[in-house]
């Protein structure tokens with residue numbers, strides 16, 4: 248397995264290992280019954296064969312990547328005008344009752360000036376809780392990241408997920424705990440997930456807490472469902488994605504189409520905020536691909552999204568988007 252030349256998929260497991268699938272991959276429309284298969288799709292779930300079975304599976308210690316060095320990147324700041332226009336459009340739709348929440352995305356672009364794009368993978372060697380590392384590399388294209396957001400984990404009829412929404416700078420942590428706008432934004436996500444999942448089984452909602460990510464903090468509510476019966480993973484993926492942390496609330500064909508259009512206009516990478524996971528001999532877990540870097544050749548993108556509700560203000564959201572991107576750039580040393 249050669250990380251510099253081969254195609255591969257990578258995800259960190261609960262016990263701190265990296266599960267790496269070496270390409271070429273065979274594609275399937277449904278989750279296979281046994282073995283290892285990666286799930287990779289875009290935000291609109293438009294890939295009809297999202298299950299990718301690797302030629303070979305490797306279980307590695309994270310330090311397998313430690314010799315990779317991040318490239319030097321020349322950045323171009325994202326343009327605020329396009330985002331501001333879409334922010335107003337979201338606000339108008341909220342005012343007229345067509346929407347309660349959506350999640351626009353701003354993207355910062357850069358060009359690699361020296362070093363190797365794949366050198367970014369070196370930063371995945373340092374993966375500490377609560378982060379999950381993920382990567383997909385295919386020829387000159389790829390993405391990798393360290394996300395704090397689990398879409399869900401399914402093991403023997405126990406389904407675990409989380410509501411993760413509401414953001415502040417770590418230095419504002421004490422006042423964040425009382426910030427009604429952030430609490431409301433979080434509760435949209437937590438309550439929608441509880442309602443959406445209650446037909447699957449008994450939902451246990453833990454208390455809202457603060458997840459500390461170093462420079463950023465989020466509200467985090469763990470959820471666990473003891474399932475009444477079996478459901479296919481493909482059905483569960485479509486039921487979950489996009490949660491209101493990354494998608495519209497309420498989620499209808501119309502509100503989804505609006506978000507797809509806004510994301511296109513803002514040139515969000517197609518795989519940003521999408522499910523990415525692995526089925527490993529009976530256990531499935533998928534993360535939400537945020538806090539990552541996307542590349543094509545030497546062109547790099549770092550996207551970030553923010554939940555917009557009626558109480559949101561443009562300047563604050565713009566600052567939050569930058570805060571999230573800066574956290575990614577610092578983590579990947581770019």
Ligand SMILES: C=C(O[C@@H]1C=C(C(=O)O)C=C[C@H]1O)C(=O)O
Nearest residue numbers: 411412413414492537551552554
């Ligand atoms: C969309 C992102 O993050 C999501 C949005 C959040 C928010 O709006 O407060 C918080 C965590 C994530 O669910 C991102 O990091 O780009």
